[in-house]
Structures are given as structure tokens and as C-alpha cells.
Amino acid sequence: MRAVGIILAGGNNRKMHELTAKRAVAAMPIAGSYRAIDFALSNMTNSHIQKVAVLTQYNARSLNEHLNSSKWWDFGRKQGGLYVFTPTITADNGYWYRGTADAIWQNLDFLRKCHEPYVIITSGDAVYKMDYNKVLEYHIEKKADITVVCKELGPDEDATRFGTIRMNENCRIQEFEEKPMVAHSQIVSTGIYVIRRRQLIDLIEHCAEEERHDFVTDILIRYKNLKKIYGYKIDSYWNNISTVDAYYQTNMDFLKPEVRNYFFRELPAVYSKVSDQPPAKYNPGSVVKNSLVGS
């Protein structure tokens, strides 16, 4: 295997209000039948990435319950598997994850022990389908240090809750602003990155020495003139669900036949934990209109 996967699913999110009072954003139900993290996990397994670490911290009970077996996503192999990492106290660390880079740093042994040359990093709160191998091929072809998967939002969409990006004609990233007050670009980072494993270990170690903890501000933005950081633009469906409005809109998107078709009927499939519920039953007098029902 050419890559290991890291899914960042630890973040707290005040923008979700009560919805995430009892669960992590990555455990939010989507389209009646899924949890948000199912999309990242399914993409990993469908891209033949067999070794995946999920980094969780905030309110992880519901998420851990969802991940209590790895077989639903076809992990649980002798070569690879699904690893769930919550912060632990060790001889040289007594902190919670202080940021995305710190979360990776605290689990650096996992990366050191891997033999796969590349790492795919993604977040657990986005709804999309992606073959990471395509991004990896692009990454190799560009001889990039880091590749950032990005998407151009529509002119009316709010880019200020994302990292906004400007690239040159070769797609090398020239400007990267994290959650700017005013967005100068509608191209946003999806939080999906490809990076060589050795490179990532070096950058993360360096970060930790400097007491820096955030992957975006302390690595992507800080190194963008030094390292070759490229953008990989996608046109396919991608939505981050981490605000109440975005969560609602993403769910409503599944009422569109083309979205359902793309996610549910086109292969590869999206997997989830099997719940063993009987099929939905509609008793006399039921009225259901333009709705999704999961069971």
C-alpha cells in the first residue's frame, strides 16, 4: 500500500450548538442512514487505504460507539486496520490535543512505524466521495511537498469559514488565509491533504519543537513559500457540515435525485455500521412527502 490515512475527528465546534452537545461533529447523522465520518472512512477503504487512524478527542463516546467494529468499512485486516486514537498521558506528554498538528505529534509513533510512503489526511466532518489515489498521483506528478484538495465555492457561498486559497497557473498555492474576515478567493481548502510520510514527520517534529500545534497555520501557511504546496481542484460534490446551516443544507441536498444517485446508486458505495433495524413500516394514515427515511 502506498498510503496510510489519518482522519481528524477530534474538534469541538461551537457553531453546531446543541447538536453536538452529546456527540462529535464526525458522529452527526447524515441523510438518515449515515454518520459524517462514514464518508471519509468509505473513501479510504474504496481507495484501498487499509491502515487508517481516527484522531478523536471531543465528546467521542458516540463516535467510538459507531467505530466499535471496523468490519463495516472492511478494515480489520492483518495488513492495516482501523486505529482510534484519543489523547493519552505519556512520559513526555500530559496534554489534550492542542491542535491538529499536536494531535498528529502525539501519535507520531504510529506514523514512524508505518512503512507506507504517503499519508492522506482528511477531516471527519465532510460529505464527499473521492478516490485519494487520483490526488496521490497528482501529488507525485507535481513533485509536491504537500497537496491540498480544494474546491471553488459558488459566488454566493460563504468562504470565510474555510481556509481560502489562491494559486498560480501551475496550481502552486501562493496565498492561504485561514478563516479570513473578508475572503479574497472563493477557492477553499477541503481539509484533505496528501504528504510524504517522512516529510510529515519532519514538519510535525519541527512544529512541536517550536510549541506550535496547528496544521493549517503552523505548517501550510507558514511553509507555503518554502515548501511546494499545490492545490488539487475538485468539481465533484463536497460539503463540510460543521455549522447548523451547512448541516441542514447538506442533508437537504440528498432530496435531489442527482445527489442521491451519485452517493447511493453509483459505485463505489458508502458504508456504515449496520443497525439491524427492520424495514420502515407505514401504518394506515401515514403521509410522507419529499422525505428521506432511514431504517
Added chain:
Amino acid sequence: MFKKEMIAMLLAGGQGSRLGVLTAKVAKPAVAFGGKYRIIDFPLSNCINSGIDTVGVLTQYQPLRLNTHIGIGIPWDLDRNIGGVSILPPYEKSSNSEWYTGTANAIYQNLNYMETYNPDYVLILSGDHIYKMDYEVMLDFHKSNNADVTIAAMPVPIEEASRFGIVVTDSESRIKEFEEKPERPSSNLASMGIYIFSWPVLKEALIRLKDQPNCDFGKHIIPYCHGRGDRLFAYEYNGYWKDVGTLSSYWEANMELIDIIPEFNLYEEFWKIYTNSANIPPQYIAEQGVVDRCIISNGSEIYGEVHSSVLGGSVTIGKGSVVRDSIIMQGVTIGENCVIEKAIIAEDTVIGNDVIIGIGSETPNKTKPNIYSGGLATIGENSVIPSGVQIGKNTAISGITSIEDYSGGVLESGETLIKAGDRI
């Protein structure tokens, strides 16, 4: 040496020919039931819910669907280090290779499998009944009677008793007489085809009767055990138990599930039924869709009307179509403006637009009146029904049909239309 107190042997090799085109390509235990399930899910779930974690599934007729459905038993938690589920097809031996020629012969050919687990008791099950039963309670009954054989039996209407194996018991439930399909039944307690044997008794009987042609539990093993004076007991069962061996009983059992409080309730948290289902996506009911008194499984898309029906997963019902009193299995696509009444439509069949099913009178089926009855139209898996045709009652269709196959665009009641070849 491994040790399991009780193991189950599940007979799943029968064709179930009375289900007509439904079992043309799959064994009866693999036939879909209740939307997302298959018939074999019920005994398999009963096993794991009763604490039996070692199950041999004996297959013979068209086993592909069964094999893929069962896999290594993950949905039923039967993927175990020791035990779990094992598929047991007939196999070649150094001499005397043969198919399974009878229920007991099939078990006899797998003596080695049972021996591996060194059981005290062996539970014999058949894979074609719908019921929930705690086999552990039955085992307690077996032990407390110090029985050699315990037969699960249920009271049936006396006029139907001659279709079953009938047991006559004394006040202690000990079986005094056993009659296989008697003309004049002397009791209404019918054997359900569920047996617990003490292992030495079963082993001895199977070996003793190994040369009996078509060796069968009801016809040979039980009478043999009874004849030599073994302690045979009847475990009376009064819950829901349904033989779905005919199209009419299969249709009725499905329709019973949609009652507001069905006698057989799938919606209890206790005693869950497990299945291997690839259908995770939610179902979609469109703005103009109507869902009224029905069961619909995941991934279906309803643009038309569904009344009093049971739908499997990933079914599409087109705009303006009305489905009533029907069983529609997984992956079926029904076009627009169809009217479908009292039909059983098997997996992945495609029905065009403006098709009307269930017209005309209840003329008996001309070729197989005993199979295609009850006014049902039965369509086999992977069939194609062209747009604009009309189909009568007591009919059967299988294969890729085109408009030329329907004289005047109509398949009259009582007709059968079987086309060879598979859809590409």
C-alpha cells in the same frame, strides 16, 4: 478437544418447488421475506439468540445465493474462532459419493463435522419456516425429561393435520405414537421439523439406517427411535410459526407483517432478526408519493403509490404507478403509470411503463394449477416486462419478455410465460 454443548444442523438444501419461478435459481431458504430478510435469517437468528454459536448449513440445490448471503456469518455474529457457521455441501468421498438423498442422509454424511465439536445435543432445523423460538428453553425441556429425542410440535386444525407428521403424547408429553402424514390423524399436534437429539442416540440411529434409501427424519429416524423404545418427547410450541412453502402461504405471511400489530412482530428489540443487507442508503418518498400500510426497505425510491405491500431494498416505483397487495423484492424497477395488484415480483426485475398486472378472472393456471393459485401473478428474478402489456391472475412469468410474447398485449389469467436466457 473442542466441546460445544449443542450444535445446530440447518437443512437448507431443498428446492421448494411449490414456490414456482421464485425458486428457479435459488434455494427456498434464500428466498426474500419481509422486505429485507431471507427465509434462512429466521432460524439463523434464532440460533444465535438462543446461544447456539455452531451451525452447520447443509446446502445442495442452487446454493450460490445462500453462500453469498451467509458468507462467514458476520451478520448473525456467527464468525467465531471455534464453531460459527459452516456451509456443508455434498462432497466427493473415496468411495460412494452421493448427493444428499434425504434429510437424515444429509446429516449422516456430515457425521465428521458434528464429531469435531463433541456435542451433547444436536439440534436439527429446516431453513424454510418463519418463527421465533428459544431453542435453549427446548433444550431445558429435553434435559428435564431425560429425553433421547425432543420434537417441537404445535397444535394445528385437525382437518389440516393430515399434511403433517402427527405426534400422540401422554400427559407427561412423552410421545406414544408418531404418524407421518396420516389419513386419519389421532391428534392435532403437528411436528414442526425441529428436533433435539442426544448425540449418541442420533449417531447410532444415523449409522444404523445409513443404507436406508432417501433416509428421512420423519419417515425413518423418528419411527426407528420410537420403535426401539427411546424416550421421545413433544415440546409444545404455541407461538407464531409459518410454513411458507406455497406461493399463497408465502404471500399471506408477508401480508401479515403489515398489520398494525402483526402477530409476528419484527419491531421488538428483544429477539432481533439479523440479515446480510447491503442496503444502507435511506429510502426516498417523493412529493407525489403515497405510502399507506406498507413495509419499505432501505434505498427504495417511491414516486408512485404503495398500498398494503411489502417492498425490498432499492426498489423504484415510478410516477403515477399504483402497487397494491404485492410483494416487490430488492432491486425491482417499476416504470410509470403501472397498476400492479396481488403480484409477487422477484429480485431485479424491470417493468416498463403502463403495465397492468392482475386483470381478468381467477382462471386456474393451465400448466401448474397447484403452484400458481390464489389469484397471484408471479414474476421470477431478473425478468423484463415490456411497456404497455396487461397480465392476468394465476400467471407466472420468467425471463426477458418482449411485446411479441403477449398476444394482443395481454397475458391472460392462467397463462405461463417462461423465456430462457439471462438478461445481460
